[in-house]
Amino acid sequence: MLRPTTKDLAKAAGVSRATVDRVLNGREGVKKNTVDRVNLAIKELGFVRNIQAANLARSQRYRFVFALPRSGDLFLKEIVRHIDEASETFATDLVWCDVVHIDENDPHSISAFLGTLDPNETTGVAIMAPESPQVRDAIFRLQERGVAALPFIADQSAMEEHWVGTDHHAAGATAATLIGRFSHASEGSVLVVSESMRSRDSLERRIGFDAEMNKHFPGLRTLPSLETYGDEERAERIIHNSVNNNPDLIGAYVLSSEARVPLTILNDTMNSDHLIKISHERTPFTEAALRNGDLDGVIAQDPGHLVRSAVRKLKAITDRLVAKGSQERIRVEVLLRTNI
Amino acid sequence: MLRPTTKDLAKAAGVSRATVDRVLNGREGVKKNTVDRVNLAIKELGFVRNIQAANLARSQRYRFVFALPRSGDLFLKEIVRHIDEASETFATDLVWCDVVHIDENDPHSISAFLGTLDPNETTGVAIMAPESPQVRDAIFRLQERGVAALPFIADQSAMEEHWVGTDHHAAGATAATLIGRFSHASEGSVLVVSESMRSRDSLERRIGFDAEMNKHFPGLRTLPSLETYGDEERAERIIHNSVNNNPDLIGAYVLSSEARVPLTILNDTMNSDHLIKISHERTPFTEAALRNGDLDGVIAQDPGHLVRSAVRKLKAITDRLVAKGSQERIRVEVLLRTNI
DNA sequence: CCATTTTTGAGGCACGTGCATCATAAATAT
DNA sequence: ATATTTATGATGCACGTGCCTCAAAAATGG
Known part of the structure; x- marks a missing residue:
């Protein structure tokens, strides 16, 4: 049994493909009743949108920005190295990553930077910055403008469902x-x-x-x-x-x-x-x-894992697959001389 | 600058899209000279085949089989649980996973089982079985028939580039x-x-x-x-x-x-x-x-990581992206009461 | 009732690649 | 030279979805 397509959905819901499309992409001008019928059919058929095909159609690409402190810290250097590596690994998934440095202790400038991000150019941001009201608000505004945001390593207590880091x-x-x-x-x-x-x-x-x-x-x-x-x-x-x-x-x-x-x-x-x-x-x-x-x-905490996990989470958010990424817990690793 | 397509490739190499296609998919009937011209253009343009589009065109799906020992061992149960989980996680990538139990200590039956796998139904197999000449040979034959194979947790020294497990x-x-x-x-x-x-x-x-x-x-x-x-x-x-x-x-x-x-x-x-x-x-x-x-x-060794890594490796092999998956090293984890 | 607005349908092109067919061009054999 | 083989080109459909336009149907207002 093959995966059902929007065509199957349309047939099952007794509507046209155009209407299915309107519902799937949240366009307006559809009666509530019809929306429900389509959603019911989605559940009954177990329809899952083929993201590869959708991305192809929209020629969608993912550009993720890692906003990191400027410091010369060795750990940060490792993180940056792994971001470059991830850029290659995820190239086949149409994902590109860039690193931008921010003044971690200047919430105002961070907020200003986040404000400049254009949803057409930037799909999502992983932000490593200490918690502060300004940053938190900037993140919310960013999300409203359609840019995925993800606290990275440093956590923002305001959004605990979405973040990448250890306990x-x-x-x-x-x-x-x-x-x-x-x-x-x-x-x-x-x-x-x-x-x-x-x-x-x-x-x-x-x-x-x-x-x-x-x-x-x-x-x-x-x-x-x-x-x-x-x-x-x-x-x-x-x-x-x-x-x-x-x-x-x-x-x-x-x-x-x-x-x-x-x-x-x-x-x-x-x-x-x-x-x-x-x-x-x-x-x-x-x-x-x-x-x-x-x-x-x-x-x-494995820097490679942190970076890859952040990319996958950002991708999941933009693909609206929020539920799944949950199992990506970053472990507290113990390194001894014998298991480096 | 957008990613070059096969069309761009054709133009750059001074050939038609049909010829590019023949080269890319290793079909015969192309002069060596022409093949070289195309490959040169691939390098010059940095062409990377859009796998999502390719999969769409072929309506390719990935079906991976995990061949595991029959034992009732708790660790194995965890592995199976994570395979089920991975099946959901990777559903959006058109990946399905199945578990098949084998008699780990009967190389002959393992070899027989691997012989029955049909490349049209099974894209790849992750095999957890002790090393033995029969199994090794069966794996090679499997690969020749176009099924990706990957030693899983238990290693086969014959194929050390491809395997998932710890040191x-x-x-x-x-x-x-x-x-x-x-x-x-x-x-x-x-x-x-x-x-x-x-x-x-x-x-x-x-x-x-x-x-x-x-x-x-x-x-x-x-x-x-x-x-x-x-x-x-x-x-x-x-x-x-x-x-x-x-x-x-x-x-x-x-x-x-x-x-x-x-x-x-x-x-x-x-x-x-x-x-x-x-x-x-x-x-x-x-x-x-x-x-x-x-x-x-x-x-x-993190069972979830083992499973996901195996899936990604098998996918990389079938997509012919062998080089990349290398950084997926499975760590020797130390668990203490405080970092469970 | 008719006029207007809202909702739905029908259809088609696009994305990048695989795959097939048929025609033409070039190389090789006779 | 001609016949035959081999190499290449031109073209078109398919995959599943997004997105657009235009027309038709249904609902709503008066």
Whole structure:
């Protein structure tokens, strides 16, 4: 039994193909009664619109924009690399991807940028930016103008059905598990370093980390978050301080995606061989650190998977197939030396 | 700049659309010289055949068969569940999936089954069966008849470019890392239980496990593999024996995908709370065991990812886009209580 | 009732490719 | 040279859907 076509639909509903077309594409000028008849036939026949044929007819193409922070962060570089790769992989699906850099901390400029996007040129946008009212409103306006929008990695709580990223709470808790179980000390303190605690991701990781530590490793004391603000001198000063004040250090958790600076400083400051060190994201640096033992574990989200998932979700949204993409959950990965 | 079509190609190569068509679809009756001219034009224009349009023209559909062992194993059940799910997800791509059960240990019957597959009905097959000359030959014959074939989870060394599964050596090594690092004992022995050591996966996991143990945890002694052959009584006897003979047990590694029987027996046989226990694959049982502490870690391959990856690979092969699908590497996942 | 508006039908072209047929041109054999 | 084979061109339909136009039918208003 072949897939029913619009012709079959028309016959089943007792209307013409023109009317079926009007209903399918939400054109007006059709009586409610007729609309219902057609929708009933759709259900009865199990009609599914052939998207390839539809795209052919409209010569539709998908152009997706990834709006990413400007930072030179290694993780971001990986993301960009995978976007280029995905551009090739999805070329046969008529999908093109571009990267645009935004000022992540300037909601106003982000909102302005989103406002400039033309639905005729841009099919959808994946946005990696911290939550803010301006951005949220801009996203809503964008959607109203017919551009698909998808929070990417950084989540916008306003639209939780549509977003691509991991469960930060679980990620933080997993970091805690690794430190707690890898460490053979039953007492001691744990350094927590972050670039900034202003983002929701960082906060949630920290909460998950503390919850797990308190519950399962009560002997271990988690120190207040050290915020580097991306400033090396400042990082050096505060890490140095903390190391001196806490001689019972048994581990360190770097919860921002840029692990290089804090870890390098830590290693320079003290002999940190006995510390359990956990950081985030697979990058050339963290891979190398895992291999040579500078890191004991990495909590990661697969950048390739993130990107491909975002593309598929954006495509599903523009094709109006919202329901399906749900199973695309991004896992909290644990990377050890042996499974890089 | 729009994508060039066969019309553009014809113009650029100075031939007719009919000839372009003959070249593109490998029909004969074209002079070598002309073929070269067309291929040159393909490269110069960067022509990519519009597969959606091609499929439409041929009313091509993809029907993929998953040939799986008959066993009632939880992991296999998960795989089947995800195949059903994928069937829905990929419906819009004109892909249908069916599951067929085979006698994994009877190469002759597998070969016979593969021989019955009709290229007109079956576009491709994902085969999960242990390596054997008969199966290998049957796969080659299948491919010659125009059916795409893909070793699935169980690998066939003869075709390493095309297969979907994880690096078993790394998986075994990761199990060793977890036991070695989670255990606070510097000396002791580790139980290794398997359903059978006849499959390549089991052997490779075991090799990876031992290599890592010997190199990084020399104080820990890995015991010879206990093979249950799926027989509960036998399992009980040999596990019981081994526990009695090795009072210094500090951990257990179950390397087959069925973890329930050995773990249950182990828990019944002794107070195994202090043991570090690692097994394979995410199943309802292992998830529950992680949650309540009966398992300390699970080494897994995402069944959904495995299935979707197989579908995409089979599709890529039939669309003759072999190069791209390569980045679809299946990760060796580490599951802990916190990142289930 | 007629005039007007709304709803529906009929039909056709387009998208890019596969596939078929028939005619013509070029190469090769005799 | 002519007959035969081989290579190429010209053309047209099909796939399933979007989108357009024009006419006809039905509903609505007065």
